Amino acid sequence: MSSPSSPTPDDRRHAESDVFNQPRMRAYRLERIRAQLRAEDCAGIVLSNPINVRYATDSVRSTIFNLHTPHRYAFVATDGPVVLFDYKHVANRPDHYGDIPEIVDEVRPAKSWTFFGTGSRQEEKAELWADELADLLRAHGGGNTRLAFDRLDPIGNAAICARQLTVANGQKIMELARAIKSGDEIAGMKIALAVAEAGMAQMQDHLETGITENQLWSHLHKENIARGGEWIETRLLASGQRTNPWSQGSSDRIIRAGDLVAFDTDMVGPNGFLADISRTFFCGPGRPTDTQRHLYTLAHEQIHHDMALLKPGLSFREYSDRSWAIPDEFLHNRYACILHGAGIVDEWPKIPHPLDWEAIGYDGVFEENMVVCCESYIGRENGREGVKLEEQVLIGPDGPILLSQYPFEEALLDA
CATH class of the missing domain: 3.40.350.10 (Creatinase/prolidase N-terminal domain)
Known part of the structure; x- marks a missing residue:
């Protein structure tokens, strides 16, 4: 998954282990x-x-x-x-x-x-x-x-x-x-993320027609346990029509060529740190459809827009109000929030979409060294498929610092 000059998940894990105290x-x-x-x-x-x-x-x-x-x-x-x-x-x-x-x-x-x-x-x-x-x-x-x-x-x-x-x-x-992480906690979290991404790479390597969702999901569990991780909070992996609506757990469904496969790691890795990343893969052979690329591109746009807003001093309400505007056709199936904190597990705060603010929103202010996850789910009501993406981000002194490093699928992005 990485170019020869890019650090591998194992390289990153060992580098952060030298820092973690x-x-x-x-x-x-x-x-x-x-x-x-x-x-x-x-x-x-x-x-x-x-x-x-x-x-x-x-x-x-x-x-x-x-x-x-x-x-x-x-x-x-x-x-x-x-x-x-x-x-x-x-x-x-x-x-x-x-x-x-x-x-x-x-x-x-x-x-x-x-x-x-x-x-x-x-x-x-x-x-x-x-x-x-x-x-x-x-x-x-x-x-x-x-x-x-x-x-x-x-x-x-x-x-x-x-x-x-x-x-x-x-x-x-x-x-x-x-809510506020030390340098050692950030280093520990990077170790967990590297382990999660090694598991994700195994999942992508084993993704082929004929494998079941549960069999594919087991590769993340195996990597986590083998590398000193602890547990996985959910079973959020779905393929084909089970990707819409979101939040269906992995099953014995056989994955077929042309399916999208969406998942959320929700992984508590080594030293008890959360690695919370979502990706959507395409199962070949063949090429993604125009509809699949459109869904993926919108989800990609949402999390990158929302990540770019993050900075110390920004209020939760301001963040919600300025978040990416979900097209009307996808509002019904929107994800439960646009952002949540991350540490040992999902943590405070949880930021809702603007239209949900009056019902469940609460204010506060982002601070330096918070770690948060930006979420996106794009799928039409009664649509055939949907796309789930999520990134884990450190709020640095001047803005967002991306912690998760797993690449997106170029074939699923519109030019």
């Missing part, structure tokens, strides 16, 4: 959280979303399981320790596992109170959980009783409030903390 990144992230805690006048935060536990502690264990059955959690004091609550066997022998980052001051056995694990004893176990957190806050909160939570079910909320603690919004704190 995990201990320095961990210290930066912890200070980002604490700055937001101070801004919200909180003495600490309890994190049970494994994405946030990862951000605060850089500790990973059974991420997908904990997304639906949260067992592990972390306490971060604004001025005090970082305490990781892990599985009992890990907490009893943290030295044996050797994967507890230096940013963690203490590892304790988790007092989980999910219904899966505690059943009819859920409220009893939540009381024990709340007692321990209240003790930590009183020991390290300096008299401040405001404690933030990124997730809190009704039973847990009742237990915390019964201990005269004030519950604060931890989702806001964590999304704002995660």
Whole structure:
């Protein structure tokens, strides 16, 4: 896919690995959280979303399981320790596992109170959980009783409030903390993007008539896991008529000559960084039709127009208002947003199309070192096919810096 003089995905991955400094990144992230805690006048935060536990502690264990059955959690004091609550066997022998980052001051056995694990004893176990957190806050909160939570079910909320603690919004704190990336985070993200693009190249190399969507999609998963990546958030790959409307998951459909194949990587790669790129390929032999080229060219125009707008100080509303005007015939099937943040996964902000602003828009301002993804889907209502494209972009001091490097298909672009 690259010319002999162009860096390959492996070249880029190794180059960024020399720059990426995990201990320095961990210290930066912890200070980002604490700055937001101070801004919200909180003495600490309890994190049970494994994405946030990862951000605060850089500790990973059974991420997908904990997304639906949260067992592990972390306490971060604004001025005090970082305490990781892990599985009992890990907490009893943290030295044996050797994967507890230096940013963690203490590892304790988790007092989980999910219904899966505690059943009819859920409220009893939540009381024990709340007692321990209240003790930590009183020991390290300096008299401040405001404690933030990124997730809190009704039973847990009742237990915390019964201990005269004030519950604060931890989702806001964590999304704002995660929004501005350090140099190490950007280097880590480039590693993940290089891995994703190596997988995309494998997909394109194996794209031929007769392969199923699932078989094609497996090449991205294989490259990600083989190169130290973690998981893929969705199954967004579709071919032929399944490309319109968008958001259909990969299937056993056999791809045929002349089909468009559209996908969105949504890949969490090495070191827990998101690589979120969309491309649409053409399955040969043969040449794309005029309609296919028209759809692709419009999507290409949209993301490049919208990327060029990005700069520090631009408001979210201004960005939406100045975004590429989608032709009327494609408005019905427009993508859910024109831009979203990127870090470990999709992150704040999410910017809607101008016609959706009054319903779901919220304001804010782009800042230097935000990483965002510009999105486009072009497909007519009841049309046969559609095109999905997406680029991942760093907001530099003077404007956009493209992070994703995978080439577009010249055969699908109008002259």
